[in-house]
Each structure stands twice: as structure tokens, then as C-alpha cells.
Amino acid sequence: MSLVKDITSRDENFAEWYTDVVKKAGLVDYSSVKGSMIICPYGYAIWENIEKILDQKFKETGHENVQMPMFIPESLLNVEKEHVQGFAPEVAWVTHGGSDKLEERLCVRPTSEVLFCDYYKKIIKSYRDLPKLYNQWCTIVRWEKTTRPFLRSREILWQEGHTMHATEEEAVNEALRMLHIYEDFQRNVLAIPVIVGKKTEKEKFAGAVASYSLEAMMYDGVALQNGTSHYFGNGFAKAFGIQFLDKDNTLKTPYQTSWGVSTRMIGSIIMVHGDDRGLVLPPNIAPIKAIIIPIGDDEPVLNATHLVCDELKKLNISYKVDDSNKTPGFKFAEAEVKGYPVRIEIGKRDLENGEVTLVRRDTLEKIKVSMDEVASCLTSLFDEIQKNMYDTALKRRDQMIYEANTWDEFQEIAKSKPGFIKSNWCGDEACENKIKDEFSMKSRCLISDEEIHTNCVVCGKKAKYRLYFGKQY
């Protein structure tokens, strides 16, 4: 059981626990390339599932996939001023091709707004060309100084949607529509109860009019921004000179959105659901939903294993059989590290009663079921596990959201309790900065549906907004 012993306790040292789990579950390995990670088969299989499910949603909502260049000439990056200021400090620059110095250096895309705008300028001429609903799955590069697997990496696998619309209203709706597709996905597939809302001016994306984000709370109370959707107005479109002839025969500038999620979501799955035994995967995203462990190699055991496999195959449930020559105890521990939602133990004694044992990864509960009920039982068990994982995460998160109405309350909570603080704010960046400087807590997002009758938690003036504050990864 050395696998389990090797995992640091998450209450003892959460950062070490995280690194132990990503490594021992076989999600990621380190490479000799500083700041770049290797995504191992098991980690990549999770990403493939994410990609498959989201890509289908994107297509159902009328989006088309394209592939833009991965390089951006410096002059093109410079077209939109706020944007270049936001990204230039963290891009990788290509200066030579073979042995020749390039006339103009190129950065490896940190995001592709300018590439899409450059293309849209070519292809958008008339209202008939709108909306343009494009998406791409690709790798982007941000030259981070310190990196952590999935959370902060120099190379990031992600998708980025970039759309253009005839009207402001349609573009705002698109940004919100995609935000809600992400929200549904994270709640129902990843079992992560995300808070969604608008970012403050200070925290919004470089060049956006409004940024919406999905904020997940990790086990340690720290926030992970699990995706964003931006409404750009027509700032980029103006900077790039994109215009279309509208139905009324006048030239207009279109309105733009972009939205993206990345492998960072895998980090959130680990840190929301994992425990001291390792990874815990929600059934709806697990590459392998059930691990079958035959105990011993007696004929009844082998026969029962075949029968169970056949049943799972019929129901299209992904499974794996661990028939290696490791000890059962080692196999159980390994199955727990890998976070397979259900373990099926097939042993001689159980079989004498016509039974096998199912072990839930989320609760570690053991359930004896008769052989002929394995398949039907599993299907409902996956639903139950999925629901329980979401409910548990939600309960835990809500217990770690605190309310602060005065600066004294805020300080008290910020110093003693990990989690989010729900509070009131006047809208002045100085107050937002004070919280950041004193407690390393950033505003997470605004809460739009609550009326404000209180005062700013920092300066005591009349509050304009309710919002969440929290430390972040």
C-alpha cells in the first residue's frame, strides 16, 4: 500500500498533496523542458472526454471549428493597446527560423483575439456574413515564472471561441450563453458547484468591456478561475477596421465575444474532489468508470469476471480489469489513487453467495450485489455518486463562504478562515486594492441579483456592489 502512504495528507500540506496526486494517479509527469508538463495517458483521457462533451455542445449551438496560425507577428499583437499591454510581458518570442534572423519577431499565441480579428476583417463584409461563430482547440503559451501542473503552465491546452455579431445585444447574449454552457458542464459533468458572475474592471480581460468568470472553490478554500467568457463591445473591431454593410445599407462595426476553458479544469477536479487516498473522479468525466479486480484465479472468479465484463460492454460502461499479479491490497490502493468511481471486487467467498462487492470511491462504502444485478445496480450507482459528489462539494463550499459587513469583520475572517468572503463594495479600485494588498485576496466576481443596502466594507461609503473576495491559484 506504499502508493497510499506516499501521498501527503491534504490537511497537512495541500500543495504537496496536490503534486503527489497528479503524479501518482498518472495524470502528469515533469519533463526536462522547464515549465512544460507532460500530460500522461490517464490525464489526457480526461481531457479527451472534456473536449468531446464540450465540442458537441459548441456544435449544437452553431459553432464551427477552425485552426488559426500559432504565431502572431509583433505588429499584429500591437494593434489593440490594452490587449498588448496585458499579454506582451508573458509571451514567448520566436526570433530565428533555421539560421536566419526573422525580419519581424513572432510571439507564440497567448490567446488569439488578434488573429481572429485579422481574419474577420477579410471575411466579414455584409450582415449576411454575421454572426461568425468560430472556435478552436489548440495549445497556447504564457511565459509563467512559476508553474504548477494544470494550474499554471507555460503551455496550456484549451479551446477559445471567438464570435462576431451584428448587434451589441446579440454579442452580450452569446457571451452569457457560453458562460452558462460552461456552468452546466462544470456542475453536471465535473460535479463542481461554480459561482458565475461578472469580473470587476480591475480583474477583467485585457481589452474586454465585460468579463464573466466561473469561480470554483478548492478544498483549501482557495479560488480557481475555471473559465471565462468576454464581451468585447466593438473595441477590437474598430482597432482592426472591421465593418459590414447592414440591411439598412449603412456601414457598421460588429460586436465581439471570446470564451475559453482549459486543462486547468482538471486541476479543479483534483482539488475539489480528491482525498488522502488520491483522485476521486465524477463518473460523468471518468475515462474508466469501473475497475474490476478478480481476487485470485479460481475458475468461478475468472468466469464471473468474464460475465461482468460482458454486461458492462453491453451497457457501454468503460471499465478495466486489473488481472496483474500484484496483491489485492495493492490493487485496491491503486484503484483508489486513480479515482475510478467504482471498484468491483470479485472473490470466491462472495461468489458462493452469488455476489460480488462494489466499492464506491466517493464514500468508500462497500455494497454486496448479486451477480445478475451488477449492471443495473451500477447505472444507478453512477448517478448517485455523481449527485453525492456535487452535493458534498456544494455543502463544503457554502460552509466556507463568509459574510463580512464591516472592515473589522473582514479582517477577522480573512486572517482566520480560508474560503470566500461575500461583501459590499463602493466600486472604488482603491478599496479593492487594499484587500488585495493586505490579504492577497482578489475580487472574484460581482453578485448581480442582490440589492445593496449596506456600505463598502473597506471605506464605509455607500456600497454599489455585492461581490466575493478570495485568494486564488
Place this chain on the structure above:
Amino acid sequence: MSLVKDITSRDENFAEWYTDVVKKAGLVDYSSVKGSMIICPYGYAIWENIEKILDQKFKETGHENVQMPMFIPESLLNVEKEHVQGFAPEVAWVTHGGSDKLEERLCVRPTSEVLFCDYYKKIIKSYRDLPKLYNQWCTIVRWEKTTRPFLRSREILWQEGHTMHATEEEAVNEALRMLHIYEDFQRNVLAIPVIVGKKTEKEKFAGAVASYSLEAMMYDGVALQNGTSHYFGNGFAKAFGIQFLDKDNTLKTPYQTSWGVSTRMIGSIIMVHGDDRGLVLPPNIAPIKAIIIPIGDDEPVLNATHLVCDELKKLNISYKVDDSNKTPGFKFAEAEVKGYPVRIEIGKRDLENGEVTLVRRDTLEKIKVSMDEVASCLTSLFDEIQKNMYDTALKRRDQMIYEANTWDEFQEIAKSKPGFIKSNWCGDEACENKIKDEFSMKSRCLISDEEIHTNCVVCGKKAKYRLYFGKQY
């Protein structure tokens, strides 16, 4: 019908015809980034189909997907000497991260042998760790001076498999197994009759012991290397110090393969099957198998259109309805440019006889079918089109393969007839070079199953090999 008029005739100027087709069919567009193309939705949808079909084959044969870094530190690229000499002249170098100069420059991967070896060194310790059967779908970069969409681009979307085996035999078998998976795919899905065989020493991949390639002949008789599979022996493994403890308790060096195909295959689909009206897509790879064109908007036409759509949906046949307000003639021409395998014309007059008209893209033949037979007719029609496209391409290719047994014959054919020349060769690189220098024809691949009883076509000495020569893209 301006769309069709705008396409250069392929017999007049094949290069311009090609550029016209890729552009007007909406496969690719040019970007402001020199040497990098934009893959448009229709082109990317073809790539997604390629990826889906091949990825399933790879998984069925036990391969797992991973994601390696996209950057290679210069020192790592330098580990295997032949390999670095082959690739260093054509890589893009990253020298700065943000405003800081990097201590060691990094190239953007032109291929990932060294990255996989570096990783395999970490994870292969015992015979139990073998074989390792990894693949990745990614973008690679080669700093080409002159570029053409899909054929030669600075950025290439591809897959690269990299495997490690305990024995030489197993590794050779793997290289051949993947070669044959490619071959089946290209024949049965892309309807391209490829010639497969071993490359000569001169033409093999930098660092490989043996390279096998798939050689397709384009309409103009020029070869396109449509994929490769390499057996590396243990040269890389030795250079990287990869060793495993075998069953007999001795340390051994494993044997390696790599294999890849890229978006270049889309170029071959265009150049093998396309005609003066545009693209012609084999049904087995077409993102849209049938385009439905209602003629006019009378109620019987609209009703019939709905009925046909419902039928196709039931059979899971991908289709699109062109109900735009363009003229029928324009729609027909556009459908031909896009290469949809079948066009379904639904018109008032046909409907009076209870019929619609199917138009095959490959032969342009019109077939009247009764409304209730559309679906069943389509299914067999797709098979027929697929077969006809393959047979036509095969016949055409075989007509353009010539046999040369003397230098006079060789010169005569090389000067006057586009296509491949099947010939005999002593194995001396000087003879191979002479053909390359005088006729820009490279050896394509060896023919292994024919016995040699003749003399080298260049020097007249005893021949050791039979092989194909041909100009290439």
C-alpha cells in the same frame, strides 16, 4: 456560375487550379502570418473526420494518447547527431520569454522523437514497462521557405506515434502494422491507391534505420508522400541511455518506432479526386455527404425537403439544406465546388411524378428516384461513388506508371511523360543522385516483392533493387 468560371482548368495550370480549389471550396484561407495558413471550418471538418477514424484505429491497436511539450531545448535536440543535422536548418527558435533572454534557446518541435526519448528514459525500467505505445495529435513547425496550403506549411497539424519495444522484431512489426493501418485508411476512406514501400538510405528519415512511406500519385503525375512509418533500431535509445531490465535479469536497450500522417493528406484528396468544377470528396471522409437543394419554395417542395431531411437524419447521413436565396444554378455550381458526394435536387416537376433528382459529384450523372426510395438509394450510391473514385484513381495512376530498363528509355520517359518510373537500381547513391540531378526525380520507395534479374538503369551494373522514381510535392 462565376464560382466555376473562377477555377483555372487543371490541365492548363495545375498549381493555380489547386490554389483556386482550396480557396473556393472554403478549405483554407491565407493569413497575415507569412507561411501559416488558416484552416477554415470546411477544411477543419475534414481533418476532424480523419482524426476520429484514425484515432479509433490507434486505440483499437492499444495506443494511448499523450501530450508532450511543444518546445525542445537546443541541448536536447542535439543528443542524436543525424537527427539534429536533419532538422536544425528548419526549426523556429524561441529566444525570449517576455522581456527576458532565455539561458538556452528552445525550438518549436519539428517532430518529437527526442521529447519522447527523454520521457521514456524516465519511465522505462523493466520489461514490464514495455511496449510503450504512445501517440499525440498536435501542431509541429518547420521553417519552410516556400509554402503551399496543406502540402508545405510552416505549421502542420498531424499525429505522431512513438513506441518502444523489448525486441527488434516487435518494433519492426509495429512500424509495418502502422504503415498498413495508414494504407487501409487511405485506400478505403480517402479512396487513394497508395504505393507503400521502404525508402532508400538517402531518402530515409534523419536517425531512422528504415523508413516506410505511402506514395500517392496526384492528377499531374507528381508524387505526394502521404505518411511515413519509421523503425529506429535502438540508436536513439542508446543516445539517450534508455535501458530496461529484461526477464533474464540483464540490462537491454529497447527498440523504437515512430509514424505520422498530417493535414497533407487533405492536399492529396484534392489533387487525386478534384476536377475543373472543384473538389470531389469521397463519401467516407466527407463532412457533408449530401446537399439538398429545394428548387423554389412551393409547398410540395418544402414538404418533400422536410421528408428527405427526416429520412437522412434517421440513417445518420450528414446533410445540409441550401435554402438561401441564390439561383438554383449558382447553388449547383457551389455544391460542385464544395465536392459534396451527392446533390439532391427537389423540384416541382419531379415531385409531380413523385420523384427527386440525385446528382453524383464523381460522374455528374443524374438519377431520378422516387421519394420513398431516396434513403435506401443513397446508401448504396455512396458505396458506389466510393468504389468508383478509388477505381478511377487506380486506373489513372497505373496508366502513368512506366517501366524503364535502360538509361535511354528512362530519359525518354522522364522527359516526355509525367508519372512514376518503375526501374532497376544497383544501390549506389551516385546513380540515385544522377536521376535526381538530371530530372528532379527522387526514388519514391523500393518494391520488395519482385526479384531482380536486370541491370541498374543508370550505370548498367547488376541491379539489386526494383523501385519507383518520381517528382514530388
